[in-house]
Amino acid sequence: MESLTFENDAVRDPAELCRMLGLDSSLAVNVADFPLLVPRTYLSRIRHGDPNDPLLVQVLPSKAELSEVPGYRNDPLSESDAVIGPGLLKKYQGRVLMVTTVECSVHCRFCFRRHCSCRVSARTIEDWSPALGQIATDRSIREVILSGGDPLTLPDAQLARLAQSLADIPHLRRLRVHTRLPVMIPARVTDELIGWLRGGRLTTVVVVHVNHPAEIDDAVAGALGRLIDAGVPVLSQTVLLSGVNDCPDVLAELCERLVDIRVMPYYLHRLDPVAGASHFDVPDEIGIRLIAALRARLPGYAVPRYVRERPGEASKVVLA
Ligand SMILES: *Cc1c(COP(=O)(O)O)cnc(C)c1O
Ligand code: SF4
Numbered sequence: 495m496e497s498l499t500f501e502n503d504a505v506r507d508p509a510e511l512c513r514m515l516g517l518d519s520s521l522a523v524n525v526a527d528f529p530l531l532v533p534r535t536y537l538s539r540i541r542h543g544d545p546n547d548p549l550l551v552q553v554l555p556s557k558a559e560l561s562e563v564p565g566y567r568n569d570p571l572s573e574s575d576a577v578i579g580p581g582l583l584k585k586y587q588g589r590v591l592m593v594t595t596v597e598c599s600v601h602c603r604f605c606f607r608r609h610c611s612c613r614v615s616a617r618t619i620e621d622w623s624p625a626l627g628q629i630a631t632d633r634s635i636r637e638v639i640l641s642g643g644d645p646l647t648l649p650d651a652q653l654a655r656l657a658q659s660l661a662d663i664p665h666l667r668r669l670r671v672h673t674r675l676p677v678m679i680p681a682r683v684t685d686e687l688i689g690w691l692r693g694g695r696l697t698t699v700v701v702v703h704v705n706h707p708a709e710i711d712d713a714v715a716g717a718l719g720r721l722i723d724a725g726v727p728v729l730s731q732t733v734l735l736s737g738v739n740d741c742p743d744v745l746a747e748l749c750e751r752l753v754d755i756r757v758m759p760y761y762l763h764r765l766d767p768v769a770g771a772s773h774f775d776v777p778d779e780i781g782i783r784l785i786a787a788l789r790a791r792l793p794g795y796a797v798p799r800y801v802r803e804r805p806g807e808a809s810k811v812v813l814a
Contacts, residue, residue: 504533504599508555515550516543525555528608528770531601535679539708548706548738552602559603559770568609570766572805579628586809588636592625594656597647599678604735604774606766607643622656630663637668646675646682654690661694669696672731674703677710680717688724701729701760706739707747715755722756729760732798734781735774742787749788749796758795764802764813778802778813785814 505511508522508530514537524530532553541547576583581593601608629635638660645653660666671691675682691698700721704710722728730752732739739745749759764781765774781800788797801810 503535504531505537506530511537511554515540517545521545521554521556523555523557523559525559525770528555528601528603528605530555531598533599533679535681535713536600536709539711546737548744549708551737552604552705552735553600555603556773558773561772562769563772566767566769566772568769570606570768571803575805580624581622582625582628584635588634589639590629590632590635590637591639591641592622592645593642594622594640594645594653595643595648598642598644599647599675599682602674604733604765604768604771606768606771608768608770622659626659626663629660629666633665636666637670638666639670639672641672644673644675645671646673646687650684650686650690654686654693657690657694657696657698661696666696668699669694670699670701672701672703676700676702676717676721677704677714680713683717683720688721688726691721691726692724699727699729701731702757703732704730704748704752704757705732705735706744707751710748710751710755718755718757728757730757730798731761731763732759733763733765733774734776734784734800735765736776737774740776740780740784742784742791745784746788746791749792749798753793753796759798761810762798762800764800766803782814 505514506529508524509519511530511532512519512522530553536549536553540549544550573583576585578584578590583591583593585591629638640656657669660669691700702718718728732748734740739748752759762781762785764778765771765776785797785800799812800814801812804811
């Protein structure tokens with residue numbers, strides 16, 4: 495796949511999206527600093543004519559985003575405190591997170607990095623050598639997490655070079671990729687992608703972001719199956735979102751569908767209090783009850799850990 499060709503195939507105009515999905519044009523809202531972006535490959539999974547469709551509400555900007563709500567901030571995780579180098583965040587022992595790009599294939603309305611100032615600067619961090627230098631000098635780092643944005647918006651040739659540079663750092667053992675792309679655009683799971691994930695010295699793990707069982711159609715299941723068949727462990731993370739998945743039946747179906755396709759549910763994240771996303775909030779008590787409901791229904795390995803980020807903690811905080 496050529497670099498970012500899928501961007502050309504995305505819908506960016508809320509009025510056009512409403513027309514395509516048979517929705518009233520009054521639902522079309524423009525949010526200038528984080529505009530609509532949704533790949534066409536996602537649209538076939540959205541129910542026609544339903545303004546409350548759980549996939550639609552994740553991508554369609556709404557008026558609720560424009561109201562200021564106390565406690566919801568632009569940098570809800572104080573991530574700027576964790577920056578140890580250009581595009582490099584270190585919050586937890588042994589692991590660093592590399593912001594490889596600010597681009598995504600989709601603009602999720604609840605994204606905690608939606609106001610990230612880096613979004614308006616360079617599209618892609620072209621020069622990784624300062625970050626690589628920093629990783630090379632810190633022997634406590636065992637694992638590098640490629641994040642963003644979505645690292646898989648970058649071309650495979652570039653990612654393969656990065657993976658090779660990381661493999662050349664002797665104290666590194668693992669390379670993790672956090673991505674939503676295989677769910678949004680399953681064709682992104684190319685032979686080239688599998689090639690660099692499997693080709694190097696480092697153990698690679700892929701964590702896919704998926705929020706609703708209807709996101710996993712046959713194409714997505716096939717794409718994730720190809721990664722797993724190639725020997726790449728695939729885990730999932732989900733954000734608990736009001737009106738999307740805050741219901742025991744939906745969550746149980748999501749977790750069961752994931753283990754059926756051999757993806758292991760890893761984290762259920764509490765929403766970070768990012769400005770513009772307060773309408774997605776689910777109180778902790780409800781999340782805790784949802785996890786209890788999952789435990790009563792599903793095998794233990796199908797139940798994710800319910801976690802939240804709290805600035806300054808040694809790990810994500812497990813709520814249930
Ligand atoms: C979430 C996160 C990690 C990974 O945490 P795990 O619990 O190992 O999945 C690492 N670094 C940063 C900055 C993170 O936000
Ligand atoms: S894919 Fe991830 S980083 Fe990109 S907008 Fe969605 S939640 Fe944010």
